[in-house]
Amino acid sequence: MKRIERLSVYRRFLREIAGQEPSSVYSHELAEKTGTTPAQVRRDLMEIGFAGHTKKGYGISELIAAIGDYLDSPDGDPVALVGLGNLGRALLPFFADHHPKLKIVAAFDSDPRKAGRVICGCRCYPAAELEEVIRREKIRVAILTVPAAAARKAAERLTAAGVRGILNFAPALIRLPKAVTVETMDITIALEKIAFFARRSPDEG
């Protein structure tokens, strides 16, 4: 659902302005800064049951808390990273500290030489220990950065071990029970789409 993404975006902006004066924002300000419309903002906040004040807008710190209550697991979610190629290693620093609720607690790679190392504070395990570690750490969210040919099998192993959400960077279709959320970020397809629209765009003067 798109609403979830917008709520994340709202929160990111709200955190930037938290602590400043004034202590509240109008729907039109939030919309302007996050690339949507005032009506959309009001509808989204209505949907999560957060009420504003006529003529004063929405309390910033309260709204940050409300979005957190809605989106986040109270204790945060441990995340696994599967595949320590170029892309996988590039993603580790993103979550090394930044995010308060999502933390990569385990990385896996089929190359046993990578096992035992600690990268960006994250312990690396051999692929064989995937199920054991996922279960032990109660990991339910994973990032998949393995080659396309290995993606399906890795996704199935993750699911069997208890993972319920996968962010997949491999250009491969992953079919899993619908109880598992799979979001594929396919860079090639995104670029092809962008090139398509860019080609149709009028030239500058």
Add this chain to the structure above:
Amino acid sequence: MKRIERLSVYRRFLREIAGQEPSSVYSHELAEKTGTTPAQVRRDLMEIGFAGHTKKGYGISELIAAIGDYLDSPDGDPVALVGLGNLGRALLPFFADHHPKLKIVAAFDSDPRKAGRVICGCRCYPAAELEEVIRREKIRVAILTVPAAAARKAAERLTAAGVRGILNFAPALIRLPKAVTVETMDITIALEKIAFFARRSPDEG
């Protein structure tokens, strides 16, 4: 438009099976292998003006060609990569050879020590030469992998130099004239969304 993405996915699968027998596919096969429905496939192919044959399906090589005619620039699109941090360097190998039509021909970084190097066959330039190189190479598509704080300015410079499509990896809102296509791949927001749905998913037995 979602149709463009699906066409890319269709083509990827068709290329895998090209050359094998039989030389045509049914809409239900294509749907099955690409995660959509037969009616959707037929509608998409109808929309690009590609006709199949009753009881025989769609000719594979002809369909690959038709999707190419629809999606691709005839001579391919040169692509720029802006920002040679961890993520930027990880993306270079993706397009180093793989893709027949999209080729990263120039990379930029604000760190002048990276200039002059050639990574994965791609020449690196200092950020100061961005406009000049974009114009010279007639680049209209760019990948943005700079820090969030630098994303807006970089996007504006790219647009002013003639770029019409940007794949943005920075967690920042980029507001540009609507003639410019911007697709943001925000890893943090994708993960928050996945974690949200994972949390609501039923536990396994």
Add this chain to the structure above:
DNA sequence: TACCATTTGTGAAGCGTATCACAGAAATAT
């Protein structure tokens, strides 16, 4: 006090996309 300006909350309408469902066409079986 009465009025005006502004902002929220939300039912209703609008829009774009996906799905349904069936006519038409072609291969196969009888």
Add this chain to the structure above:
DNA sequence: ATATTTCTGTGATACGCTTCACAAATGGTA
């Protein structure tokens, strides 16, 4: 030759999300 099956092409329908538009609320102003 005729019936049957199975596939495409597409008008019509359904669905989900977004936007509209306005009542209700509230602070400011005369």
